[in-house]
Amino acid sequence: MKTILYARVSTKDQTAAHQLTQAENAGYLVDDVVTDQGVSGVTTRLAERPQGRRLFDMLRSGDTLLVRWVDRLGRDYEDVSDNIRAFMRRGVVVRTIINGMVFDGSTQDPMQRAVRDALIGFMAALSQAQAEATKEARRAGIAHAKAQDFAGTKFRGRKPSYTREQFDQVGVASEQGLGTSEISRLVGLSRQAVLRIQADPSGCEQTLQKWGL
Incomplete structure (x- = not known):
């Protein structure tokens, strides 16, 4: 076994x-x-x-x-x-x-x-809901990035300290009610990075899109 x-x-x-x-x-x-x-x-x-x-x-x-x-x-x-x-x-x-x-x-x-x-x-329904939320956030991020480029705003800002995978993991773990310290340990991010994603997931999604991540 x-x-x-x-x-x-x-x-x-x-x-x-x-x-x-x-x-x-x-x-x-x-x-x-x-x-x-x-x-x-x-x-x-x-x-x-x-x-x-x-x-x-x-x-x-x-x-x-x-x-x-x-x-x-x-x-x-x-x-x-x-x-x-x-x-x-x-x-x-x-x-x-x-x-x-x-x-x-x-x-x-x-x-x-x-x-x-x-x-x-x-659990399966929760997973699909999270996936749909992620897709919607990506679409919103792409639209925002295109609008910024169209307006001539090319500056992408600081490269995010988290990957796309870690961003998604924080979202799922937060949905499950895990504490910030536990999420930080599980996904390999600092507590500050986890708190930043939790406080502004849409903004963090847009940052990933700007960097093509």
């Missing part, structure tokens, strides 16, 4: 190292790391990602699939919930680093199964 960490990182200058560190800090012993690099999580289904397809081939009954959060497992509500259930049918236990969620198909008690299934639906 193995514990496999699946990581998705959105740009070439990012790695799965910080997600592995998070997993180890949470007490997990990871046997293998599977990483999709440069793949959009909001447009590409898990089964259509190169390493996402590999997960379906390599996971066996009794294995644990570890992800930072359920949004790693699909592009929208249907994809996330379908994939979690597909892995559970195989006897795979799905666990999240954030909040330590556990989705186990071996549960037989009907009440526990009902709670588990309701939680899958809620």
Whole structure:
């Protein structure tokens, strides 16, 4: 039985190292790391990602699939919930680093199964809502940047201290009610950077757009 960490990182200058560190800090012993690099999580289904397809081939009954959060497992509500259930049918236990969620198909008690299934639906819906909010913020940032360029304002200001991945992570973790210090530790940013993103997510999104991040 193995514990496999699946990581998705959105740009070439990012790695799965910080997600592995998070997993180890949470007490997990990871046997293998599977990483999709440069793949959009909001447009590409898990089964259509190169390493996402590999997960379906390599996971066996009794294995644990570890992800930072359920949004790693699909592009929208249907994809996330379908994939979690597909892995559970195989006897795979799905666990999240954030909040330590556990989705186990071996549960037989009907009440526990009902709670588990309701939680899958809620988490998948929350992930899609976050993805939609991120897409909308990106569209707004692009529109703002174009307007600034049209007006002749080319100065981009200071390069942001956070990546696109970290910006998205702060948004998800904040939605989950995590404290500033915990978010700072999980995503590898200073508390000041986390507070800045939380206080003005739209402005931070626009800064990322100005820098093409």
